[in-house]
Amino acid sequence: MTIKENDFRRIDLNLLIAFAVLFREQSVSLAAEKLHLGQPAVSGSLARLREMFDDPLFIRSGHRMQPTARAMELHGELMPLLEQLQSALFQRPEFNPAQASTTITLGMTDWVEMWLMPQILPALNKMAPGIRLSVVAADPFSDPERLEAGELDMAVSVAAGGPRWLEREALTTMGFTTLWHPQQLALETPLTLEQYVEHPHLLVSYREAASSQIDTLLGKQSLQRRICYTTPHFAGMPGLLATLPALATVPAGLADVWRHGGGLCSSPPPLTIAPFELSLLWHQRHSSDPALMWLRAFIQSRLAAGAASR
CATH class of the missing domain: 3.40.190.10 (Periplasmic binding protein-like II)
Known part of the structure; x- marks a missing residue:
């Protein structure tokens, strides 16, 4: 479905919230109390709603304001949408690795794959059988560029430095x-x-x-x-x-x-060679990706457990 932006120019989300509370309370004063607004502000919102929908929406009957047929129709259509919007904005579901189904592309050199994958893949397949890892051959010189281009979701790399958007989590220091x-x-x-x-x-x-x-x-x-x-x-x-x-x-x-x-x-080499840091790299835009952030913590925990057992 293509959104027609101009259709929303007259829409204020706060008006829809005011409509939902007015429908529930059937009173301007009670709605103002629930919205923590003054009665004039809620009355103004009702006036704008009536103009926007070209309908009275609420008719005073005794001490209550009864919804019109148009208001009943709008309420039935809008409430599921507002609940869905609230859930999307404020109630992000908790990530469940056991039920997740996704493919994550990891960039790494062949030595990192030989060293790292046996430590994490068996446990990953048990805890998150629906998460598929796709390993792509990479090198530290091109990792940031490929992360920015979206060719990699993450990279396990010895690359140092990098652009400002590059997020880095140290996994281990190695000689x-x-x-x-x-x-x-x-x-x-x-x-x-x-x-x-x-x-x-x-x-x-x-x-x-x-x-x-x-x-x-x-x-x-x-x-x-x-x-x-x-x-x-x-x-x-x-x-x-x-x-x-x-x-x-x-x-x-x-x-x-x-x-x-x-x-x-x-x-040991008969030379003093500085150790290097092996890190997990990702683009800052993926910092809110629940699957990637779970995998990041999972890799860290597996390596920490392996180090503790040695």
Whole structure:
């Protein structure tokens, strides 16, 4: 249905409220008391209502004002609409995850998906079986842009800063771990700096860069490592480490997953690398979306529970 804006130019919502109270009380003085207005103001509202609907609406009969047939008709049509409007404006229904049915698009890198989804998806499917997560490959350089464009509902990202509309909720702070396969490299832990630069490295780079902050830190010590392979994906790392005498320095959370499931050895990097913050990002326009805000709290609670159990 197309709304004709000009039809509403003469309508004052307060007049409709006054009409509803007049109909109920059948008295200008009683209606004024209920509306916390003076009697002249309510009488003025009644005069405007009569002009707007071209009908007397209420006829005085003894101490009461009896509604006309037109008033009876209007009351029957308007009251359900006013109740629906009141509910929409002031009585927002509580979100029930068990009954919700929606799809939420999450942007994240492959390593975040491998680390995060096993922690939240089983519980999510039990608590909110109608909420479907659609994960979209993303990177921290494009997350804000894609959130603004509406391509993502939320992003789990290491992106720092951002525009004013970008909302951010820190999920965890994480460091780095260096991995290798014991059948390819016989190394003791912890790794020494000499061992670290002696062996080739695998590097994940989202923008095809041939170095990272690790190389900058090494350069400050007049050292250099040899990067033998660069990729935008983390997923292939375990298989590559199983076939190459190489090292890979990855987020510590992902290293925990691979170490337990892939037979890899690990060590803290022999460098002081600043930890990074992993955050949940969303556009400010979604801050009133009940499903997204519930999912935000759900992810936080699952991660907190996981951290407490470790």
